[in-house]
Amino acid sequence: MRDAIVLFVNGARREVRGDSAFLTLSDWLRDERRLTGTKVVCAEGDCGACTVLVGRPGGDRPWRFDPVNSCILTMAQLDGAHVLTIEAVAEREGLHEVQRAMCDSHGSQCGFCTPGFVMAMLGHFEHHPGERADRKSVANHLTGNLCRCTGYLPILDAAEDVRPEHTRSVVARHHSEAVAQTLDLATRESLQIRSEARGTILAPTTVAELVALRAARPEARIIAGNTDLGVLVNKQKLWPAGSARSALSLHLVRELDGVVVDGRSVTVGARATLGEVERALAGLVPDLSSLLRVFASPQIKNAGTLVGNVANGSPIGDTIPSLFALGAELELTSERGARWVSIERYYTGYKQTSLAADELVTRVRFTAPDPAASVFRAYKICQRRDLDISFVGAAFCLEHRDGVITAARVAYGGVGPTVLRLSEVERALVGVSLRDERAWESVAAQIEAAVSPRSDLRGSEQGRRLLSGNLFRKLGFELRGEVQQ
Ligand SMILES: Cc1cc2nc3c(=O)[nH]c(=O)nc-3n(C[C@H](O)[C@H](O)[C@H](O)COP(=O)(O)OP(=O)(O)OC[C@H]3O[C@@H](n4cnc5c(N)ncnc54)[C@H](O)[C@@H]3O)c2cc1C
Ligand code: FES
Numbered sequence: 001m002r003d004a005i006v007l008f009v010n011g012a013r014r015e016v017r018g019d020s021a022f023l024t025l026s027d028w029l030r031d032e033r034r035l036t037g038t039k040v041v042c043a044e045g046d047c048g049a050c051t052v053l054v055g056r057p058g059g060d061r062p063w064r065f066d067p068v069n070s071c072i073l074t075m076a077q078l079d080g081a082h083v084l085t086i087e088a089v090a091e092r093e094g095l096h097e098v099q100r101a102m103c104d105s106h107g108s109q110c111g112f113c114t115p116g117f118v119m120a121m122l123g124h125f126e127h128h129p130g131e132r133a134d135r136k137s138v139a140n141h142l143t144g145n146l147c148r149c150t151g152y153l154p155i156l157d158a159a160e161d162v163r164p165e166h167t168r169s170v171v172a173r174h175h176s177e178a179v180a181q182t183l184d185l186a187t188r189e190s191l192q193i194r195s196e197a198r199g200t201i202l203a204p205t206t207v208a209e210l211v212a213l214r215a216a217r218p219e220a221r222i223i224a225g226n227t228d229l230g231v232l233v234n235k236q237k238l239w240p241a242g243s244a245r246s247a248l249s250l251h252l253v254r255e256l257d258g259v260v261v262d263g264r265s266v267t268v269g270a271r272a273t274l275g276e277v278e279r280a281l282a283g284l285v286p287d288l289s290s291l292l293r294v295f296a297s298p299q300i301k302n303a304g305t306l307v308g309n310v311a312n313g314s315p316i317g318d319t320i321p322s323l324f325a326l327g328a329e330l331e332l333t334s335e336r337g338a339r340w341v342s343i344e345r346y347y348t349g350y351k352q353t354s355l356a357a358d359e360l361v362t363r364v365r366f367t368a369p370d371p372a373a374s375v376f377r378a379y380k381i382c383q384r385r386d387l388d389i390s391f392v393g394a395a396f397c398l399e400h401r402d403g404v405i406t407a408a409r410v411a412y413g414g415v416g417p418t419v420l421r422l423s424e425v426e427r428a429l430v431g432v433s434l435r436d437e438r439a440w441e442s443v444a445a446q447i448e449a450a451v452s453p454r455s456d457l458r459g460s461e462q463g464r465r466l467l468s469g470n471l472f473r474k475l476g477f478e479l480r481g482e483v484q485q
């Protein structure tokens with residue numbers, strides 16, 4: 001059993017032991033490595049000032065480097081990873097092309113957000129080598145970065161000004177096959193870090209070991225991407241300062257990697273990030289992939305997992321209505337074996353689930369709807385397009401023959417203590433034509449009566465009720481070709 005995290009930072013091998021393993025990546029970089037180019041502003045994943053590139057094996061490509069928020073990642077998760085910070089970007093001869101463009105386009109004033117913007121932009125250019133920036137896709141890529149003084153136009157101008165022929169890969173400069181092999185060898189052994197003051201972090205390498213540890217320590221928090229947990233820790237809502245913690249991290253369990261697509265059947269491992277799911281479903285369930293485009297920010301999706309969204313169990317979790325409408329099942333695994341349960345049976349109340357103390361969610365599976373015989377749509381309503389949590393979400397899967405509905409699955413989030421499946425509405429839809437405006441209006445009214453929303457800071461009870469009906473009306477307009485997507 002290893003007692004040290006092994007990672008590379010800007011091409012150099014580092015080991016981290018004891019209390020330091022419990023720090024956030026940004027605190028460790030700044031306080032212990034004096035790499036203070038990485039800034040911390042919000043410490044909750046919202047502003048992108050702390051963006052660094054993290055590469056690790058697994059997922060949909062071997063060794064993919066992606067921008068992530070270092071303020072909500074815990075050091076233990078970086079075991080086996082290669083972290084690139086702003087200090088790695090400038091070249092011996094001077095500024096990197098992205099930095100040059102930021103200066104020449106006046107993309108920086110106070111400079112506090114600038115390292116985060118440069119790292120996020122680099123992530124984009126690393127994935128699109130040799131390409132000029134397309135303003136729209138760069139703007140989408142930068143939704144996780146806030147600037148309070150320069151404004152976004154000069155920053156987008158800078159991205160457009162980056163010359164591909166002058167843009168050298170920062171990853172290629174610092175990463176190599178030898179680094180990958182060193183990390184691979186070092187992380188074949190499980191990790192156990194104990195600290196008198198801070199607690200215990202365990203990271204097994206196999207599912208068998210994972211479930212044995214889960215049985216032995218049912219109180220241990222499971223850590224997947226840490227995007228929900230990291231915010232709670234920073235706000236001291238979980239493990240207040242000074243308290244000991246016990247955590248079980250999934251980051252070494254490669255069996256739980258990736259999205260497996262076999263024909264129309266899709267299985268998502270507990271380690272698959274939301275970014276991987278978005279890419280894997282683009283051609284298969286395009287509406288869910290598009291919904292993921294407005295999920296959080298690229299930085300959050302590069303760390304957060306689909307299973308974490310499901311396991312967190314918030315009634316406004318963006319992916320959950322879609323998984324209800326797709327008839328998804330969850331694999332719950334313990335030392336006693338694995339069982340598949342329908343996602344609806346998993347939730348028993350507000351953030352309550354039927355997961356036993358010795359179980360964890362290992363996979364999600366569903367069948368992608370056949371577009372020739374069904375309609376699948378997913379919607380998210382929030383107060384701003386980017387980086388906002390929905391106040392109402394809905395998903396519909398309508399099977400039809402010759403345009404007449406033969407079976408329906410209808411699910412709403414944000415209108416009850418859990419995501420709701422509206423069975424009576426589904427029954428009422430059978431036999432209805434996809435283009436029958438009058439029947440559609442009566443079902444919309446039925447939906448407004450069936451949901452049970454509450455008023456809170458995000459929206460009123462009446463607003464949520466009306467939106468629930470209106471999302472179904474919107475689907476009707478779309479199906480009748482009366483609205484452009
Ligand atoms: C800035 C920001 C923006 C966000 N925007 C959105 C948004 O637009 N929409 C949205 O829905 N969410 C959003 N979130 C919430 C979060 O990113 C998602 O819920 C994400 O999917 C969580 O995944 P994770 O892997 O990071 O989970 P973690 O934080 O690692 O875990 C979340 C919870 O699930 C448990 N858990 C994790 N894996 C398992 C498992 N395999 N078995 C059992 N329990 C498990 C953990 O113990 C924890 O209680 C946002 C968060 C932040 C910080
Ligand atoms: S400091 Fe704001 S996202 Fe990390």
Ligand code: FES
Binds near residue numbers: 114
């Ligand atoms: S340059 Fe000041 S916050 Fe962006």
